[in-house]
Amino acid sequence: MTLRHFLNTNDWSRAELDALLEQAADFKRSRLGRQMAGKSIALLFFNPSMRTRTSFELGAFQLGGHAVVLEPGKAAWPIEFEPGAIMEGDTEEHIAEVARVLSRYVDLIGVRAFPKFQQWETDRQDKVLKAFAQYSSVPVINLETITHPCQELAHILALQEHFGALQRKKYVLTWTYHPKPLNTAVANSALLIATRFGMDVTLLCPTPEYTLDPRYMQLAQQNAAENGGSLQVSHDVEASYSGADIVYAKSWGALPYFGRWEQEKPIREAHRHFMVDEAKMALTNNGVFSHCLPLRRNVKATDAVMDSPACIAVDEAENRLHVQKAIMAALLGQR
Amino acid sequence: MTLRHFLNTNDWSRAELDALLEQAADFKRSRLGRQMAGKSIALLFFNPSMRTRTSFELGAFQLGGHAVVLEPGKAAWPIEFEPGAIMEGDTEEHIAEVARVLSRYVDLIGVRAFPKFQQWETDRQDKVLKAFAQYSSVPVINLETITHPCQELAHILALQEHFGALQRKKYVLTWTYHPKPLNTAVANSALLIATRFGMDVTLLCPTPEYTLDPRYMQLAQQNAAENGGSLQVSHDVEASYSGADIVYAKSWGALPYFGRWEQEKPIREAHRHFMVDEAKMALTNNGVFSHCLPLRRNVKATDAVMDSPACIAVDEAENRLHVQKAIMAALLGQR
Amino acid sequence: MTLRHFLNTNDWSRAELDALLEQAADFKRSRLGRQMAGKSIALLFFNPSMRTRTSFELGAFQLGGHAVVLEPGKAAWPIEFEPGAIMEGDTEEHIAEVARVLSRYVDLIGVRAFPKFQQWETDRQDKVLKAFAQYSSVPVINLETITHPCQELAHILALQEHFGALQRKKYVLTWTYHPKPLNTAVANSALLIATRFGMDVTLLCPTPEYTLDPRYMQLAQQNAAENGGSLQVSHDVEASYSGADIVYAKSWGALPYFGRWEQEKPIREAHRHFMVDEAKMALTNNGVFSHCLPLRRNVKATDAVMDSPACIAVDEAENRLHVQKAIMAALLGQR
Incomplete structure (x- = not known):
């Protein structure tokens, strides 16, 4: 065995x-x-x-x-x-x-x-x-x-508590700014589990360079195909948020710049406006917001979003x- | 609620x-x-x-x-x-x-x-x-x-174990030298709890600059008034120890020098003789000595005091x- | 009491x-x-x-x-x-x-x-x-x-599990190279406990300078005398391994160079060949190998020795x- x-x-x-x-x-x-x-x-x-x-x-x-x-x-x-x-x-x-x-x-x-x-x-x-x-x-x-598979299950449980079935929910994984080039783990995980549960997943990121490792992109694509959902990549903030049921935020460093982070920094800096705020959340379908934590307030998401009833990050953490x-x-x- | x-x-x-x-x-x-x-x-x-x-x-x-x-x-x-x-x-x-x-x-x-x-x-x-x-x-x-309110209760319990009722006991909180300008927490707490239990409290310190924050001085004053004890400040070592039932020692930095510690250092250094020793304890009313620990031996109190039966610091710590x-x-x- | x-x-x-x-x-x-x-x-x-x-x-x-x-x-x-x-x-x-x-x-x-x-x-x-x-x-x-007396008992228990009675077993404590001059604790302990259980103990080390502190040499000598075993020091690798039942390895710094480690370093470096390997183990009486861990692989002992059935270091650690x-x-x- x-x-x-x-x-x-x-x-x-x-x-x-x-x-x-x-x-x-x-x-x-x-x-x-x-x-x-x-x-x-x-x-x-x-x-x-x-x-x-x-x-x-x-x-x-x-x-x-x-x-x-x-x-x-x-x-x-x-x-x-x-x-x-x-x-x-x-x-x-x-x-x-x-x-x-x-x-x-x-x-x-x-x-x-x-x-x-x-x-x-x-x-x-x-x-x-x-x-x-x-x-x-x-x-x-x-x-x-x-x-980060433990986080994946906690995330899904929080979403199920809110929505019940998750099939075909519109799910946006949005990149956000962070002063450091962070790990892609939670981003990889979000794609894997959201596609696994048959959601229509958009990976929203500043440029194609922020797309995740092909291993995870392909696994997510395959998950989507097998579970009746979809996966797309977008760089259009407004289109991505429009009608979304779920906004999940995470910051990560662009893989092509791995180990040469000084060169990636200006691109990251130029996309601080990816911060999750009330205006963006207003575009959603009365959507929920979550994050794996720790989260830098007013850098990744505003106080208003974090303190709103739409934020289920603490539920996810509890889970x-x-x-x-x-x-x-x-x-x-x-x- | x-x-x-x-x-x-x-x-x-x-x-x-x-x-x-x-x-x-x-x-x-x-x-x-x-x-x-x-x-x-x-x-x-x-x-x-x-x-x-x-x-x-x-x-x-x-x-x-x-x-x-x-x-x-x-x-x-x-x-x-x-x-x-x-x-x-x-x-x-x-x-x-x-x-x-x-x-x-x-x-x-x-x-x-x-x-x-x-x-x-x-x-x-x-x-x-x-x-x-x-x-x-x-x-x-x-x-x-x-x-440090947990310390306060441990302190009082040790005193009650020794004395029973504490009302009108003569209680001296003495400043002592320490190479660093320490936190006033335990000193503030000692004043608060000793006055709360109706003791006659003397704050013994080198100069008026070592008086504690007015918030705690006033609370202690008010506690004394409400609980039938008293509070006074003294810079006279001999008078303070004379007839004391309880000597509690603590070192702290003078608040007016907060953040400008180099200027406070010479004053502290000039008062190394505030160390609790047998000669001072001999002035007391067969008093007990205590300290919250950690304590620097032969700087804040001598070995002889620490190892004497009058020292109840370990009882306080246990409590x-x-x-x-x-x-x-x-x-x-x-x- | x-x-x-x-x-x-x-x-x-x-x-x-x-x-x-x-x-x-x-x-x-x-x-x-x-x-x-x-x-x-x-x-x-x-x-x-x-x-x-x-x-x-x-x-x-x-x-x-x-x-x-x-x-x-x-x-x-x-x-x-x-x-x-x-x-x-x-x-x-x-x-x-x-x-x-x-x-x-x-x-x-x-x-x-x-x-x-x-x-x-x-x-x-x-x-x-x-x-x-x-x-x-x-x-x-x-x-x-x-x-390291806890290690001693764990070591003996592992040996008893393998051999049953240990009396007169041929036991070699071999020094091995390590980039740093380590503590003699486990070496001292090995001598003490192996002699205590009546084994015939050889301390194998590069030069007489690597002999252990006289206190432990004497205690081990006395243990050997009282328990029917023996203790000898050797600098001959082949003779020491020949017919051994137990090889126990440990690195330590030579005591005469204590605090002047730069002077000891060249001697240590010159004896890297003390590493426990298959050729040396082949000289033994189908002997077992152990070590207290942590162990630097391919410095103190080769992968082949560590991964062989003769290695009981993990059993010792469990014990x-x-x-x-x-x-x-x-x-x-x-x-």
């Missing part, structure tokens, strides 16, 4: 995702359970976290389990990921040992590892996550690498707790 | 404080309970902590709950507190989202946020704590900002655990 | 160590217990940790207890260890208060404090650990200082969990 991980939603069938969402809704109604009684999860954070850490730690507790939070390179030893490496540099131990040892201690392993932002060709291989999955003998959960409990329970074979 | 926080002891009636102290004494006799079964608290540390973190984390555990420890700006995202801020600087998310999201995850939020020591006019507004209280939909607990469990239980409506 | 600590295995009788190992084997068969129900341990890390932290934290949880992880100098206040110090430097509180206060909060205290690598005469006094043991009123556990639970239970008077 192959070990089941939660690395990407596309590895899970729609029926399985629906079951996770149903279990998550159950956990939202009734928080406490024994699905992790005496069990544990190691949470490895190579990057900062507030929601992910809090929600996983509490999720484990509420199900009778325990989460151990590790920060490799800070309070824990730096890890080597290259197979066959002659380890004379900064890394003190190899993922082979880290994953094998952790697998003896805990029942689940969660990994957050953002790209290094030097070489997209390297980062897109998702080596850290894949190495954990390869060497672990317990299920591994993606806590955000180059996709992280519930969907992650469902994921952990499922991976442990518990319901 | 207004949400009840624990931001300052002056927001709680004397009867309520007495009930907290009674519950704390109960918890001291019998450590384990179920008052937080399945519940949780987020502890946000903007500054270091040993006692506070340990005692809250254990307190939650001993009552069946769980504490999540977050360090914004280190392992978690840096937070913006200004309303309406255009967030183009270092902060990645706004307190509005942080507090709202945490309120969905946990049942209580604790916040430690020391002053920034640049501008007292800014720091005295206690913006971080107030912002949490404003945006949270769960009770917020002050883990030390510009006051942090018990009073904080009482506070958490009370805020959750549990007894 | 003297307070019992777990500072070094040589403070515990062989019968006591055997009882700990038996209890550990029980915990390995059946993970959950109530030996720490409502109890707690403070884990103080002055240095990084992955296995130690995870295994103690989970061990406490699996026995119904709770571990608080503290990092003095980072998230907690820096601590002074000198008796009588006039604390005008960087340290904010004295071990006297830290240990006394923690003893009020928790039932056990674990301490990791590596040498400072400036002066071996200072480091060999193990001041931090001894100060905790001196001032604490609860049992203290050594989480690695200049010895940390089980032996530490046994230690905690024993110190709490629980079985």
